[in-house]
Amino acid sequence: MIMKKENKLEKIVSLCKRRGFIFPGSEIYGGLSGFYDYGPLGTELKFNIKQEWWKSIVRIRDDVVGVDATIIMNPKVWEATEHLEAGYSDTLVECKKCHQRFKADEFEGICENCGGKEFTEPRHFVTMFKTFVGPAEDSASTAYLRPETTAGIMVNFKNILDSTRIKIPFGIAQIGKSFRNEINPKDYIFRIREFEQMELEYFVKPGEDEKYFKEWVDSRFRWYQSLGLKNIRKREQSKEERAHYSAATTDIEYEFQFGWKEIEGIANRTDFDLKAHSKHSGQDLSYIESESGEKFIPYVIEPSAGVERLALAFLCDAYIEEKERVVLRLHPKLAPYKVAVFPLLANKPELVEKARGVYAGLKKDFVVAWDDRGNIGKRYYSQDEIGTPWCVTIDHQTLEDDTVTVRDRDTMKQGRIKILELKNYFSAHLGETSP
Ligand code: GAP
Numbered sequence: 001m002i003m004k005k006e007n008k009l010e011k012i013v014s015l016c017k018r019r020g021f022i023f024p025g026s027e028i029y030g031g032l033s034g035f036y037d038y039g040p041l042g043t044e045l046k047f048n049i050k051q052e053w054w055k056s057i058v059r060i061r062d063d064v065v066g067v068d069a070t071i072i073m074n075p076k077v078w079e080a081t082e083h084l085e086a087g088y089s090d091t092l093v094e095c096k097k098c099h100q101r102f103k104a105d106e107f108e109g110i111c112e113n114c115g116g117k118e119f120t121e122p123r124h125f126v127t128m129f130k131t132f133v134g135p136a137e138d139s140a141s142t143a144y145l146r147p148e149t150t151a152g153i154m155v156n157f158k159n160i161l162d163s164t165r166i167k168i169p170f171g172i173a174q175i176g177k178s179f180r181n182e183i184n185p186k187d188y189i190f191r192i193r194e195f196e197q198m199e200l201e202y203f204v205k206p207g208e209d210e211k212y213f214k215e216w217v218d219s220r221f222r223w224y225q226s227l228g229l230k231n232i233r234k235r236e237q238s239k240e241e242r243a244h245y246s247a248a249t250t251d252i253e254y255e256f257q258f259g260w261k262e263i264e265g266i267a268n269r270t271d272f273d274l275k276a277h278s279k280h281s282g283q284d285l286s287y288i289e290s291e292s293g294e295k296f297i298p299y300v301i302e303p304s305a306g307v308e309r310l311a312l313a314f315l316c317d318a319y320i321e322e323k324e325r326v327v328l329r330l331h332p333k334l335a336p337y338k339v340a341v342f343p344l345l346a347n348k349p350e351l352v353e354k355a356r357g358v359y360a361g362l363k364k365d366f367v368v369a370w371d372d373r374g375n376i377g378k379r380y381y382s383q384d385e386i387g388t389p390w391c392v393t394i395d396h397q398t399l400e401d402d403t404v405t406v407r408d409r410d411t412m413k414q415g416r417i418k419i420l421e422l423k424n425y426f427s428a429h430l431g432e433t434s435p
Pocket of ligand 1: 147148149150180189190191192195197199262263264265302305307308309310
């Protein structure tokens, strides 16, 4: 099969729907632009991405702790950091013919929907979703859904200092939902309105920020490489592109079919947030260095990535059409199922029973699929298409010597392994990534 580049994304969209990775949100009611749901396999994929991130950022380090803050926060939070004016607002223009809206900075003078050439004047638009806390719908009860998880970390800076023994340099990490009322959601799950972010705020002594900024850019780049992601590069943002709080930002970009695009941004947020929150809350958010007694407001290095955007990059990178099969060459750590177990013949009770035993045993340690439909070749291809790295078949020889065949997704080679050794075999192949 020769794959036309322009069809690749469409094919991925179709596979994701057909096999239960990604569905349009509220699809039976015609969907809702910029919102997607995740099926059984997409949920596992997202979970694995988050787990690998959390392991490398929090679990294996001594200098980073986690937090889980609320989505709706006191609206003063957003006033303090100028989110409503500078950060999370956009300028939009509208096509006069079909009323499609575009971000003014991405607008190319011609409507990509209907070819129209007449547009409204640029209009300021706040991209934070508004809601009300309590029964009254007035300005006093107006609140916002967070557009980034950062603020939940910043407002807990003091709580974490007071409740742990952590010392600068240290980080606070958070994974959680963020919401942006994007003017023009597009490119499947690349730009959506509800998504999950994985963010780290790494607090450092002013003057040491540039060193740690470089370290985090390199460390984050290596994380993608350790999970097998190809077609990535680093790109420094120009002063004009940078967010209002940032002194330097480097993006990690992936080459999608629709161009090189940011999948993660690493920013030097300086002391912008803590200073602003100190001023507006009246709380002293400075840090006192125990050895020197020096008091300062820390600088912050922030690696920030979106789970769905990463999922899309990993899916696009993994999707390969070969002569006789479609295969998702996902890194085994990211693959939704690690192993699939098959009885060679579904109508031989002794094979099915033995296979059920192997399946139940492996399920204690891995996410495992069961398949007894059709012939073995079809079952292999069905697992290849969803990225399952290994297929285990229980055949007649198994009943004699307790060995099974293990077939590798990428090489398609098979070997015989003792049932008792399967757990160690898969665990070894799933060895740890280094950040
Ligand atoms: N706290 C910094 C921050 O939020 P950002 O560059 O706006 O920075 C960081 O977002 C990451 O969040 C992006 O690199 C992307 O992976 C993800 N992201 C942002 N907006 C998104 C959207 N509308 N849809 C999907 N992912 C998004």
